[in-house]
Amino acid sequence: xxxxxxxxxxxxxxxxxxxxxxxxxxxxxxxxxxxxxxxxxxxxxxxxxxxxxxxxxxxxxxxxxxxxxxxxxxxxxxxxxxxxxxxxxxxxxxxxxxxxxxxxxxxxxxxxxxxxxxxxxxxxxxxxxxxxxxxxxxxxxxxxxxxxxxxxxxxxxxxxxxxxxxxxxxxxxxxxxxxxxxxxxxxxxxxxxxxxxxxxxxxxxxxxxxxxxxxxxxxxxxxxxxxxxxxxxxxxxxxxxxxxxxxxxxxxxxxxxxxxxxxxxxxxxxxxxxxxxxxxxxxxxxxxxxxxxxxxxxxxxxx
Amino acid sequence: xxxxxxxxxxxxxxxxxxxxxxxxxxxxxxxxxxxxxxxxxxxxxxxxxxxxxxxxxxxxxxxxxxxxxxxxxxxxxxxxxxxxxxxxxxxxxxxxxxxxxxxxxxxxxxxxxxxxxxxxxxxxxxxxxxxxxxxxxxxxxxxxxxxxxxxxxxxxxxxxxxxxxxxxxxxxxxxxxxxxxxxxxxxxxxxxxxxxxxxxxxxxxxxxxxxxxxxxxxxxxxxxxxxxxxxxxxxxxxxxxxxxxxxxxxxxxxxxxx
Amino acid sequence: xxxxxxxxxxxxxxxxxxxxxxxxxxxxxxxxxxxxxxxxxxxxxxxxxxxxxxxxxxxxxxxxxxxxxxxxxxxxxxxxxxxxxxxxxxxxxxxxxxxxxxxxxxxxxxxxxxxxxxxxxxxxxxxxxxxxxxxxxxxxxxxxxxxxxxxxxxxxxxxxxxxxxxxxxxxxxxxxxxxxxxxxxxxxxxxxxxxxxxxxxxxxxxxxxxxxxxxxxxxxxxxxxxxxxxxxxxxxxxxxxxxxxxxxxxxxxxxxxxxxxxxxxxxxxxxxxxxxxxxxxxxxxxxxxxxxxxxxxxx
Numbered sequence: 001x002x003x004x005x006x007x008x009x010x011x012x013x014x015x016x017x018x019x020x021x022x023x024x025x026x027x028x029x030x031x032x033x034x035x036x037x038x039x040x041x042x043x044x045x046x047x048x049x050x051x052x053x054x055x056x057x058x059x060x061x062x063x064x065x066x067x068x069x070x071x072x073x074x075x076x077x078x079x080x081x082x083x084x085x086x087x088x089x090x091x092x093x094x095x096x097x098x099x100x101x102x103x104x105x106x107x108x109x110x111x112x113x114x115x116x117x118x119x120x121x122x123x124x125x126x127x128x129x130x131x132x133x134x135x136x137x138x139x140x141x142x143x144x145x146x147x148x149x150x151x152x153x154x155x156x157x158x159x160x161x162x163x164x165x166x167x168x169x170x171x172x173x174x175x176x177x178x179x180x181x182x183x184x185x186x187x188x189x190x191x192x193x194x195x196x197x198x199x200x201x202x203x204x205x206x207x208x209x210x211x212x213x214x215x216x217x218x219x220x221x222x223x224x225x226x227x228x229x230x231x232x233x234x235x236x237x238x239x240x241x242x243x244x245x246x247x248x249x250x251x252x253x254x255x256x257x258x259x260x261x262x263x264x265x266x267x268x269x270x271x272x273x274x275x276x277x278x279x280x281x282x283x284x285x286x287x288x289x290x291x292x293x294x295x296x297x298x299x300x301x302x303x
Numbered sequence: 304x305x306x307x308x309x310x311x312x313x314x315x316x317x318x319x320x321x322x323x324x325x326x327x328x329x330x331x332x333x334x335x336x337x338x339x340x341x342x343x344x345x346x347x348x349x350x351x352x353x354x355x356x357x358x359x360x361x362x363x364x365x366x367x368x369x370x371x372x373x374x375x376x377x378x379x380x381x382x383x384x385x386x387x388x389x390x391x392x393x394x395x396x397x398x399x400x401x402x403x404x405x406x407x408x409x410x411x412x413x414x415x416x417x418x419x420x421x422x423x424x425x426x427x428x429x430x431x432x433x434x435x436x437x438x439x440x441x442x443x444x445x446x447x448x449x450x451x452x453x454x455x456x457x458x459x460x461x462x463x464x465x466x467x468x469x470x471x472x473x474x475x476x477x478x479x480x481x482x483x484x485x486x487x488x489x490x491x492x493x494x495x496x497x498x499x500x501x502x503x504x505x506x507x508x509x510x511x512x513x514x515x516x517x518x519x520x521x522x523x524x525x526x527x528x529x530x531x532x533x534x535x536x537x538x539x540x541x542x543x544x545x546x547x548x549x550x551x552x553x554x555x556x557x558x559x560x561x
Numbered sequence: 562x563x564x565x566x567x568x569x570x571x572x573x574x575x576x577x578x579x580x581x582x583x584x585x586x587x588x589x590x591x592x593x594x595x596x597x598x599x600x601x602x603x604x605x606x607x608x609x610x611x612x613x614x615x616x617x618x619x620x621x622x623x624x625x626x627x628x629x630x631x632x633x634x635x636x637x638x639x640x641x642x643x644x645x646x647x648x649x650x651x652x653x654x655x656x657x658x659x660x661x662x663x664x665x666x667x668x669x670x671x672x673x674x675x676x677x678x679x680x681x682x683x684x685x686x687x688x689x690x691x692x693x694x695x696x697x698x699x700x701x702x703x704x705x706x707x708x709x710x711x712x713x714x715x716x717x718x719x720x721x722x723x724x725x726x727x728x729x730x731x732x733x734x735x736x737x738x739x740x741x742x743x744x745x746x747x748x749x750x751x752x753x754x755x756x757x758x759x760x761x762x763x764x765x766x767x768x769x770x771x772x773x774x775x776x777x778x779x780x781x782x783x784x785x786x787x788x789x790x791x792x793x794x795x796x797x798x799x800x801x802x803x804x805x806x807x808x809x810x811x812x813x814x815x816x817x818x819x820x821x822x823x824x825x826x827x828x829x830x831x832x833x834x835x836x837x838x839x840x841x842x843x844x845x846x847x848x849x850x851x852x853x854x855x856x857x858x859x860x
Contacts, residue, residue, distance in 0.1 A: 032654060079838040086596060087841045090792050094834040101827040221785075225598070225661050232658045261673065268666030272643050275659045279652030353740055377743035389738035391731055402731045406743040408724045456743070 007138045011210055013250050014145040016230075018203025019223065020242035021152060022196040024231035028165075029192045030172035034224050035092030036200045038076075038099040039069035041219035043201030044208035045103065045119060051130035051209070053110055053118050058130045058209065065205030066198050072099075073197025077190040084175075096224055103216040124215030131209050138210075145206050152199055156239035168192060200227075233271055235283030244282060304329040304491055305381075305460055307350070310359035314345040321515040322359065327460065332482065332492045334502045336531060337512035343495045344386055346512070347464045351383045352376040363460070377406055382458035386465050386495075388449040392438025396429050399437050399448055403455030415455070422451045425484070443474035450481060454490075461485065462493045467501060479505055499532045563695045568814040574702035576810020577709035578771075581764035582787030583794060583802035584716065585757035591733040591797035592753040595653045599640045599660040601784030602667040604761035607633025608769045608779060609671055612680045622685050622770075629769075630762035636667065637758025641751060664780065671777045678776060685770045701771040708767060712760060713803055719756075720799065729753055733797060761787075789833050795843030804844045808832075 019040050026033045047065030050056040056064065080091040109118035119125040131141055159165040167188055170178045175185050208214050230245030253263050278284060283291075305327035313319040320342045327333045337343050348354045350361055352373040360369045363379055371379075382403075391399050400422060401408070404415045423430035426447050432440065437448055446466055453461060463482070467475040479501050486492055486505070496502035503509065503523045511519035511531065519526060582601075589597045610632030611625045620628070644659040688700040720726035731739040732749045740746050765783065769775045786809070794805025809829060816828040836843060 027654070032657070083837060083841055086796065087792075087837055089596075090788065091834060091837040094789075094830045094837065097830045098827060098834065101823075101830065105823055105827075221781075229658045229661055232654060262669065264662075264665040264669035265673070268662040268664075268669070271662040272659045272666075275652075275655045276643075276647045279648055279655035351741060353737075372745075373740045374743035374745055377741075383741050385738060385741055389735050389741070391734040391738065393734055394730060398727065398730075402727055402739075402742050402744075405724070405728060405731075408727070452742075 004138060007142050009250065009254055011138070011142045011145055013246055014142065014149050015203045015207045015210070016227070016250065017149055017243050017246050018152065018206070019200045019227040020230040020234075020246050021156065021239060022200035022203070023224070023227040024236070024239065024242040025156075025168075025192055025196040025199065027228075027231050027236055028172050029168045029189055030175065031189070031192075032086075032089040032228060033092040033193075033196070034089050034221060034228065035076075035094075035096030036196065036227050037219045037221070037223040038092075038096035039073055039197040039200035040204035040207070040223065041096075041099055041103060041214075041216070042072045043069040043204035044214045044219075045106075045125060047205035048125055048128040048208045048214060049108070049118065052125075052128045053112070058134065058136075061130065061209075062202065062205045065208075066201035069201025069204065070194050070198040073194045074190070077193035077197075081186055081189045081193060093221060093224075096219070097221065100216050100219050103219070122216060124213060125208075126213050128208050128212045128214070132212070141210060145210075148202055148206070152202065153239060153243075160239065164188075164191075229271070232281050233274065235278075235281030235287065237280070237283045237285040237288030241281055241283045304364060305350070305493065306360075306362045307346075308360045308362075310346070310349060310356045310361065312345055312349045312354050312356040312359075314342075314348060314354060319515045320345055320349070320356075323512070323515070323517055324359075325510050325517055325520065327491065327493045328508065329491050330489065331507040332486050332494060332505050334506035334509040335493070335495045335512055336497070336499050336502060336509060339497070341512045342515045343512055344464055347383060347386070347462060347495060350376070350381065350462065374406060377456055377458075380457070380459035382453035382456040382461055384446075384449045384453045384461065384463040384466060386468065388442075388445045390437040390440070390445050390448050390452070393436055395434050395436055396440070396448060397433045399452050400429075400455050403452035404457075406456065418455055418457065422454055425454075426451050442470050443477065446470060446474075446478055447481070450478075450485075454485075458490070460491045460493060462495070464495045465497060466494070467496065467498045475501060500528065503528055503531065564818060565815070567696055568818045569811050570696055570698070571702075572811030572814030573807050574699070574706050574810070575814060576790075576807035577702075577706040578764055578768045578806075579786050579790040579809050580803045580806025581709050581712065581760055581767070582783055583790035583806045584713070584799060585761040585764070586787040586791045587794070587797055587799060587802040588753050588757040588760070590791065592729060592736075592750050593645060593656075595645065595656045596788075597640065597644070597660050598657060598784055599644065599664045599667065600757070600761060600787060601782065602664040602780030603636035603640055603758060604629075604633040604765040604783055605775075605777060605780035606636045606667050606671060607631070607758075607762045608682070608765045608775050609675060609680070609777075611766060611769070612675075612682055612775055615683055616680070622683065625683065625770075626685075626763070626766045629766040630759050633762030633765060634755055634758045637754055637761070638751075639663075641754040645750070645754070646747070664784070668777050668780060675777075679774045680776075682769045682773060682775045684773055685767070699771075701767075705767045705771065708763060709803075712763065713799075716756075716760075716799060725749075725752070789829060791843075792833060793836055793843050795845035798843070798845040801843055801845030808844070 019036050022036045022039065023033055043065035046068035047061040050064045051058055051061035076092065076095045080088055080095070083091055103119065104122045106119050107121050109116045109120060117127055136144070167178065167183060171185055171188055179185050230249065231242040232245070233248060234241035234243065234245030249267065253267055274282070307323060307325050310320050310323045323342070323346060325335070335343055335346070345354065349356050352371050352375065355370050360367060362368060363381060366379070368376060368379060391402060394402070397419070400419055401415065404418060407415055428444060429447060429451055432444070437445065440448060450463070450466070466478050470478065475498065482492060482494065482505055494502060494506070506523050508522055510517050586597070586600055589600065607629045611629035614620045614628040615625050640660060640663055644656050644663055648656050648659060684701065685704060686700050691698045691700060691703065720730060728739065728744045728749050731742060731744055732746050736746050739749070761783070765779070769779065790806040790809045791802055792805070793808055794801030794803065812832055813825050813829055816824045820828065
């Protein structure tokens with residue numbers, strides 16, 4: 001019993017990490033998105049429809065969901081990416097809420113084995129059973145989640161050392177200066193939004209198949225703002241930051257059951273205090289720089 | 304009048320003052336010249352009470368004003384014409400002037416009204432634009448407004464931070480004519496400039512600030528203009544990178560942490 | 562045609578409460594240049610204080626309203642100290658996220674203290690709707706509209722004709738320059754927060770008493786209605802906040818009538834999205850945005 005509980009909590013940490021990473025990527029380019037849950041939702045529904053209604057294999061369903069999320073991100077990025085600051089944030093919020101409200105009225109059902117399957121407006125989308133039908137255990141699925149998370153994380157780490165990553169950070173620091181270097185900020189920002197959409201999409205597809213049931217209200221703005229907060233709690237210096245944020249919130253506080261009813265009272269206060277001392281999170285750029293230096297020293301000492 | 308003794312302060316990570324000592328004589332025009340990033344603006348902000356110095360003392364009219372709040376400094380009689388002018392863009396010219404007299408508004412409205420008339424008499428161009436929003440004025444007019452606004456505080460010492468910045472040569476001439484006029488009417492002026500050529504024509508005494516320290520103090524003519532310009536524009540180490548320094552972060556920046 | 566006009570009238574009444582919320586939002590945003598996500602939740606707590614006074618003491622309407630406003634102001638001060646004053650300038654994202662976690666905190670405090678899902682809130686007036694030709698007006702809506710109008714006039718006077726108003730405008734235009742004038746920027750920001758919270762408290766009282774009940778979800782609702790109305794009107798603009806609130810109300814009323822309740826929020830967000838894409842400055846703030854974009858193009 002407790003094992004299954006643990007597997008569920010750890011799986012949740014993994015899935016939420018995708019959306020946190022997705023919000024983090026946009027923070028790196030200096031944009032705040034309140035709307036990453038939209039891509040999470042699009043992929044959850046899209047992949048669910050593919051596997052439960054069209055009978056696609058899981059892996060193809062996941063891929064399809066992620067691509068759909070990327071496409072949705074492209075659609076939202078093109079008109080909004082030239083907006084700056086709060087305007088962009090609120091535009092992503094409006095988009096995400098539109099997506100959620102459309103799912104509230106979106107009905108598309110087919111009859112499979114005498115039962116209606118598919119999204120049914122605010123009643124949600126039941127029986128996304130692909131992983132159970134193919135006998136994947138909860139533990140194995142957790143490994144799949146973390147396998148994919150590892151792939152994405154390695155992608156982030158490579159990105160951070162690449163020219164593209166450097167350009168992203170530069171745009172985040174000073175878009176005008178970047179523009180003056182002859183780089184097309186708009187194109188890079190669209191790219192970042194699409195990449196973030198795909199990352200959130202992977203999480204959404206994984207989520208739909210673990211939960212087997214999705215409903216629109218899961219994807220409300222709270223999910224998006226939490227994702228954003230994780231990045232800022234863990235730190236904006238490295239892709240590990242958002243993961244730390246997620247782990248602290250879900251993992252640590254879920255495990256201390258004594259305060260379960262007062263979780264946000266304690267957690268909210270602690271985070272507010274943390275942000276006073278470290279406005280860019282635990283692992284901010286300076287901390288990461290310092291840690292890298294230590295790491296190099298350590299390696300030199302052991303070699 | 305203004306005595307600065309061994310001030311050390313920093314603004315961001317770049318513009319640090321490392322023990323600056325200088326003084327401003329009553330009734331004169333004192334200039335502070337120096338390259339970008341030497342700490343000129345940091346010094347202005349420290350005197351104005353925006354930054355707290357780590358070491359050193361600032362006294363004005365024989366009273367210690369080190370670490371005093373900005374409102375206290377204005378009340379003692381120091382007004383600043385800030386770098387980049389910083390007029391209130393969506394307020395009209397008249398409102399900008401009234402804002403300059405903010406600390407006196409509670410006491411004497413009539414006196415403030417009188418001062419507005421005085422300022423308009425000095426700057427007829429502003430009077431023509433009383434109801435115009437400050438953001439729609441030309442650069443030179445905005446600079447005049449910034450000076451006029453500072454005068455509304457009835458300062459005994461007027462500090463000006465790079466009033467010629469970004470202005471066309473003809474407008475710069477006009478700004479310096481205004482500086483001379485103000486001085487002729489008895490205002491003490493402490494001028495921070497990069498335009499050494501113009502500054503040396505009006506200064507009675509000048510200081511060179513390099514890398515957070517005063518490197519020269521004297522009267523115009525004691526150092527050749529060529530040498531002053533060399534040092535004021537380039538610093539001792541010629542050609543060092545200055546692009547990252549002296550850039551003021553706009554206050555309106557939204558939702559970006561930095 | 563009668564329907565359309567009636568919807569507009571209903572929308573304007575509804576919109577006047579959005580306008581009050583948006584004014585509070587825009588005041589805080591105007592002086593701080595930061596988003597206070599905790600705005601709705603703080604006035605929600607205020608409304609729960611009002612409920613408490615009502616349930617415990619059977620107090621009259623005035624006392625409940627006062628308790629609501631005082632509660633909202635006290636929580637507002639808590640948010641200002643913790644999420645805005647204490648976080649250094651320049652770290653606007655940190656302030657926003659901080660105000661978000663405090664939102665979560667406030668909501669949980671309320672659900673711990675008030676474990677039921679909804680609580681009753683006494684109506685301010687209970688009278689039959691007023692009929693005027695073919696049109697109907699609910700009395701509580703008329704009261705709401707009148708209060709919103711009166712408070713707007715008062716705020717206009719405060720901003721345009723008082724020394725404090727001058728200081729507040731100066732701070733919202735350029736805090737650095739305001740400091741050079743000798744204006745106590747911290748105190749002005751604090752007072753702006755207090756005024757915004759008081760406006761929010763009045764708005765909360767009027768809205769909740771018209772609904773007859775209060776839930777912790779009111780916080781989320783208020784934050785987003787206020788935010789949308791502010792953005793529609795133009796950030797930092799008081800006339801914009803009013804127009805934005807009324808526009809939002811009218812659009813919602815029309816879509817409820819012509820499309821159905823489930824389209825109410827959808828059309829509001831759709832309108833917001835269109836505005837942001839084609840006219841990001843909203844009804845009133847377009848100039849500033851255009852200037853900024855022009856500056857971007859020049860480089």
